[in-house]
Amino acid sequence: MMRVDYSFSRIAKYIFLGYLCVSVVYILHRFYDPNSQKGHTVTPRNPAGHLSQLPMAKTPRPHNWPNSEEPVEQQYLFSKLFSESMQPTNLIPYYYKMDPAPPKKEITVATLITSDRFHVFEKLVRNYKGPISVALHVSDDNRKDGILDRLAQMYETNPLMKQYVDVHLIVDKYERQFNYWRNVARFFSRTDYFLLLDIDFYLCTDFRKNLDSYPELMERLEAGQAAIVLPAFEYNVLDEGRDAAVFPKTKEDLLELVQDERIDMFHKSWQRGHGSTNYTNWYQSEEPYMVTDYNYSYEPYVIVKKDGVPWCNERFIGYGGNKAACLYEIYLSGVEYWILPNDYIIHQNHDYPLTTRKIERNLNKKIYENFREEACFRYFRNMVASGAWGTPKGENLRRECTKSVASFQKVVDEFQP
DSSP, X not given: OHHHHHHHHHHHHHHHHHHHHHHHHHHHHHHHOGGGOOSSOXXXXXXXXXXXOSSOOOSOOOBOOTTOSSOBOHHHHHHHHTTTSOSSOEEEEEEEOOSSOOOTTSEEEEEEEOXXXXXXXXXXXXXXXXXXXXXXXXXXXXXXXHHHHHHHHHHHHOHHHHHHEEEEEEEESOOOOHHHHHHHHHHTOOSSEEEEOOTTEEEOSOHHHHHTTOHHHHHHHHTXXXXXXXXXXXXXXXXXXXXXXXXXXXXXXXXXHHHXXXXXXXXXXXXXXXGGGXXXXXHHOSSOEEOOSOOTTOOOEEXXXXXXXXXXXXXOOSSSSHHHHHHHHHHHTTOEEEEOSSOOEEEOOOOOOHHHHHHHHHHHHHHHHHHHHHHHHHHHHHHHHHTOTTSXXXXXXXXXXXXXXXXXXXXXXXXXX
């Protein structure tokens, strides 16, 4: 009986020692594994939780300036690059990085997402099969790790993600900094052109192929003189527009739905938002045409040259005025808007947070009024200094600011000798 008790006690002792060793290893892992730490620091992981071998940024790297002995830390540099955004913010460019790099003359879709739009994002990747630069915002809270695990699983299980997508991770506590996110997606895109697109829009046609039919328009795009508009539509019944699989793939099929009053211009209740596209003209058009009735609320989805247009102003937080401000500065800088005659996008309908939208739009309305006046005077001074004020490049500025800013003409008259 004594021998049995002695053997049992030895077994129990070994079990206890084994448990103790496992516990120590686990605790050390939790303290020293960067993936287990909370706060701003985020290290990419694969679904198994180990450091991924994929080509992506793992730690911030200092930037070495020519003729300078002092390196600049990456996050400090970003704080200046995106200085009008809410700070502090943690930005990790190329959290996931496409391989191989895209051809320089391609058109990158520059867009932004949050985790609730992952399913729509996957549809974009499968449908476009071209370069995508996406800014992913993740709130810095206890849901962060789960969201990044979902992203890792999506990346590992979808070969198109590895082939076509650059993901730029933004971790902070500030929601709906849409223009900051847009600028990140554009800044880290790797082609000469990009399409400024909201994630909920479905690309119904092969606009890249169709653009080959308009060499003169492409020359204007290359010269930084044109922004190319994809007309935007949406289903009139909310539930009918949720499934992109049934969206029309040709202009002919689209026009049938327009005639049946099932589809109309995007947000038709707010004509100023997309009305300058002139949908009546588009229904009959067979050639690209230029926007001739611009207004400062116009906010189309456009293809532009990456280094040829102004950046989106980051002072706008939340809904209202943010994208219109992007397009406003592009217009004032002298860029013309041209409409493609056979290509279009359709909104994938979803529910909106109506109360939040109403509050934020009221706040941004006043900001946009001040912004427009400031932009007019800034671009006026710029064009006078550069000699472009009296040229065709200054036509948009002269027309729009004289019309919409009360004191603009008086200042122009007083400033010029």
